Amino acid sequence: MADAVKEMEKREAEAPAGGTERTRAARVFNATVDIIEKNDHIVVIADMPGVDENSVDVTVEKNVLSIYGRVEAGVPEGSKPVYSEYSLGDYQRDFTLADEVDREKIKATVKNGVLRLILPKAESARTRRIEVKAE
Amino acid sequence: MTLRDLTPWRQGRRRAYSSPFNALRDEMNSLFEDFFRNFDLEPFAERSRMFTPLVDVSESEKEITVSAELPGLEEKDIDISITKDALTVKGEKKDEREEKNGGRYHAERFYGAFARTIPLPAEIDRDAVKATYEKGVLTIRLPKTAAIEKESKKVKVLTG
Numbered sequence: 001m002a003d004a005v006k007e008m009e010k011r012e013a014e015a016p017a018g019g020t021e022r023t024r025a026a027r028v029f030n031a032t033v034d035i036i037e038k039n040d041h042i043v044v045i046a047d048m049p050g051v052d053e054n055s056v057d058v059t060v061e062k063n064v065l066s067i068y069g070r071v072e073a074g075v076p077e078g079s080k081p082v083y084s085e086y087s088l089g090d091y092q093r094d095f096t097l098a099d100e101v102d103r104e105k106i107k108a109t110v111k112n113g114v115l116r117l118i119l120p121k122a123e124s125a126r127t128r129r130i131e132v133k134a135e
Numbered sequence: 136m137t138l139r140d141l142t143p144w145r146q147g148r149r150r151a152y153s154s155p156f157n158a159l160r161d162e163m164n165s166l167f168e169d170f171f172r173n174f175d176l177e178p179f180a181e182r183s184r185m186f187t188p189l190v191d192v193s194e195s196e197k198e199i200t201v202s203a204e205l206p207g208l209e210e211k212d213i214d215i216s217i218t219k220d221a222l223t224v225k226g227e228k229k230d231e232r233e234e235k236n237g238g239r240y241h242a243e244r245f246y247g248a249f250a251r252t253i254p255l256p257a258e259i260d261r262d263a264v265k266a267t268y269e270k271g272v273l274t275i276r277l278p279k280t281a282a283i284e285k286e287s288k289k290v291k292v293l294t295g
Contacts, residue, residue, distance in 0.1 A: 010189075035241040047244050049204035049271035079195035082256060086189035086204050113206035113271015 013092045027089030031067065031115070042101065042119040048091045049113040056115055058108045065095045065106070067115060100124075186245035188224070188273075190253060199277045201253055206271035207244075213273060217261050222275065225250045 010029040031046040048056065051069035059066045069091040075081050097103070100121045107118040188203045205213065207228055214225040230246040259277040266275045 032243040032245075033241075034244050037240075045244065047206040047271070049206040052270045075191075075193045076195070076200050079193040079198075079200055081191065081193045082199075083190075083192040086191060112208060112268075113204075 010086065010089070012089075026071070027087055028092050029087075029089050031069065031091040031093045033093060040121055042121070044095070044115075044117040044119065046091070046093060046115040046117075047113065048110075048115050050088075051091065051110065051113060051115070053110045056108075056110055058106070058115075058117065060097070060103050060106065063097045063099075065097050065117075065119075066092070067094075067117070068092050069115065186228070186247055186249050188249055188251055190224075190251060192253065192256075194256060196279075198279060199255060199259060201275045201277065203251065203273045203275075204271065205268070205273050208268070208271075210268050213266075213268060215264075215266055215275060217259070217264060217277075220258070221252050221254050222277070223250065223252045224273065224275075 013028040013030045031048050033047075034045040036043040036045075046067060048069040050071040055070040055072065057066075057068045071088055071090055074088060097119070101119045102122045105120045109116050188205050190201060190203045193200045201222060203224060205226070205228070208226060212226045212229070216223045216225075225248075227248045228246050255277065258280045260280045263278045264275065266273065268274075
């Protein structure tokens with residue numbers, strides 16, 4: 001059982017590059033993601049329990065897509081933690097986008113703590129099927 | 136016969152061709168090891184496909200709050216039951232199969248069934264338990280029974 005719990009543990013995100021400091025006193029974790037590539041789009045699904053549509057930021061800068069989710073929940077007032085497995089903290093993850101992704105058409109939705117990004121591929125990057133005709 | 140011969144762990148390289156008793160002992164050891172290795176793993180092989188949600192438990196004078204991180208479920212997929220001194224959360228996180236079909240795939244998230252039993256530190260009022268599922272976090276509030284609240288009494292320390 002101990003192994004199973006270990007596996008689920010959140011991995012803390014690395015400090016931002018360039019020696020900068022974070023401006024929030026919360027811990028930051030790497031969101032776990034699934035990435036599915038389809039013919040005309042890429043789907044990114046990220047687990048971010050505790051995050052809703054108002055507390056998630058999706059930004060694209062140059063060729064880096066960043067997701068950042070803020071978690072506001074904490075221990076209820078008047079209570080003290082007696083047992084803790086998951087640490088509270090924000091979520092972050094950066095992705096390098098390939099040129100084929102159409103940056104203008106990226107869509108993001110959040111439901112039940114799961115962020116879903118749809119990254120459509122540019123028209124020119126889609127796989128085309130060329131019909132072969134017999135002579 | 137020297138002392139060295141009586142301490143099997145010191146026989147070192149001689150062991151392989153020494154007495155048949157040593158060979159038997161080694162055989163038995165490996166049999167036991169194999170048996171327990173199998174015993175430990177086989178019945179629980181299924182477990183590798185399960186996941187264990189992480190839980191936090193906090194307590195105040197009036198209630199116990201259990202929260203679990205369960206991103207991507209629906210309220211109806213979560214099953215909560217309470218016995219006298221334990222809380223069990225069960226459910227299944229469904230895999231989005233239809234999206235998986237066709238296309239390259241990179242997976243880190245967990246899918247599958249899960250069950251988690253959490254022992255409760257004090258007697259609780261089972262009828263007044265409330266559970267909410269919001270933003271992928273399940274929060275269960277378990278009020279303590281009135282009797283327990285009264286029971287916790289301060290004890291005065293007297294001098295000699």
